[in-house]
Amino acid sequence: MGRRYGLGGPWVLRGVDLDLRPGTLVRVQGANGSGKSTLLRLLAGIDAPSEGRITGRPRTAYVPERFPAALPFTAAGYLTRLGRIHGLGRRAAAAGAAEWLERFGAADYARTPLGELSKGTSQKVAVAQALLAGPELLVLDEAWTGLDTPAREQLDLAVAELVTAGASVVHVDHDPRRPAASADAVFRVRDGRVEELPAEGPSRAGREPGRWARIVAVGPPGAPLPDALPGDPEHIAGEDGGTVLTVPAGYSDALLRALLTARPPWHIRHLEEAEEPAANPSATAVTAATPTYPTGTGTKA
Template sequence: MRLSGVGRRYGLAGPWVLRGVDLGLPRRSLVRVEGANGTGKSTLLRLLAGIDAPTEGRIAGGRPRTAYVPERFPAALPFTAAGYLVHLGRIHGLRRTEAAGRAQEWLSRFGAAEHARTPLAELSKGTSQKVAVAQALLAEPELLVLDEAWTGLDTAARGELDRAVTESVAAGSTVVFVDHDPRRLAGAADTALRVEGTGLVTASPASAGATAGPRVRIEVAGPAGTKLPAGLPGAPVRAAAGDGALTLTVASAHSDALLGALLTARPPWHIRSLSAVPGDHDEAA
């Protein structure tokens, strides 16, 4: 999925919440979205999840099988906890018995199995949030979008959600999340993005949880006046290299994905050189 020049505002004359957003989401990656309250993080997640449509620009590529946990779960629905999960599982194409089995599994993992037959409207806020998270995970989505999904969960359930996110990425999914705790999944995120103004920039490698170990330095050049695509894999560190070129330093685990993003950008970037960062192998050993 790739966002090109995407903007979103509410109402014909409303202010732009986001504008000029260019973003490619690589497969099998964990992406953190940061920014101050009210900057448009939830709007970006709703665009990625397909809940909202862009006011301008386009979202290209096939729509992956997507699951979304909103910031506020609509608990006043005419279902029990298990009934709601089975209903959502059926919408995602699961057989009823399969959906029921996965519903029980996820309720158990989050410590809410005893509430399977409880109407949603009677659940506590914390248990409602467990159901909201379970409905997204049982579908085994290709794209999982989490908007403050940890809020309201107890300590054990937050840890279980951390594990579930890691499992999803390992299984090949892309997970995009917002969370108010800067320590959430620290060291695990492949990329961190920050909403600033109405745009999107790559956050610092530290907040992205850049992978320790060997790094690669890539010297690149693009057409005059062209900006690097936002959301590059591995949150590379940028530095000027002269003659309008840039060097991008990234953990070697992300180098292939970064090269692919640069070569498939529109317009594509020219790769001038690729080399290991001296001393990293000794440090990693």
């Protein structure tokens, strides 16, 4: 596909040919003005190609680089409206709005008009609207910018949950450390073209030996750990009723999936890399309720 602005304008992107596979974290990089945001807008369906086409786009959510805060809604009202647009019922949309505001530490601003929110809180609302309906394709344009540290960690966790459940997440961020997980695929935009680069390191699975993952999870009251968990994780009791599981990093995706799809499901509080199993790892983390994310089928441009 290709994209240019105006009939005689220069091509911003041309000859783009790529596939986004379900269950992958994709990083897009390039110099300022190279066309990264244009590519993301095309993938999200905000813009249409000038030539070529995009096929197979699943249910998609998008966080723009600049959130239009001057809208006639409160934070909760805006999220509820967006939830309805995404197909949620009124009660589910309102519950999702409250849950994501709480998760990002913005519950106190639920009834605040969008125009009166700080830049950081506005960004939390922007991210929450993209997550509350469980997208199959999530497109993030500098979504971490402006968030405080706890909110960045929550966004990292939400991205990990989505990808583990089979969604595709495509992101641009000026900080190569965001998100915390390494990308499965990296694309560079340069001179109007999009080229795939070698992945920036071990994938989320961390398949090389010697690496470990630590997961803090909370199950339903009185429920034991599910049987036969992938990687045979070591587990100890954590704080506030949580369970700390340590597993070789190569099994981390499978373990997350097993916990999230257990019946009833477990909630994931925290996910981090670990050097080795620890006898008394810290279990202090922000509690995060875990929604259900359907699996997409892949997007081709």
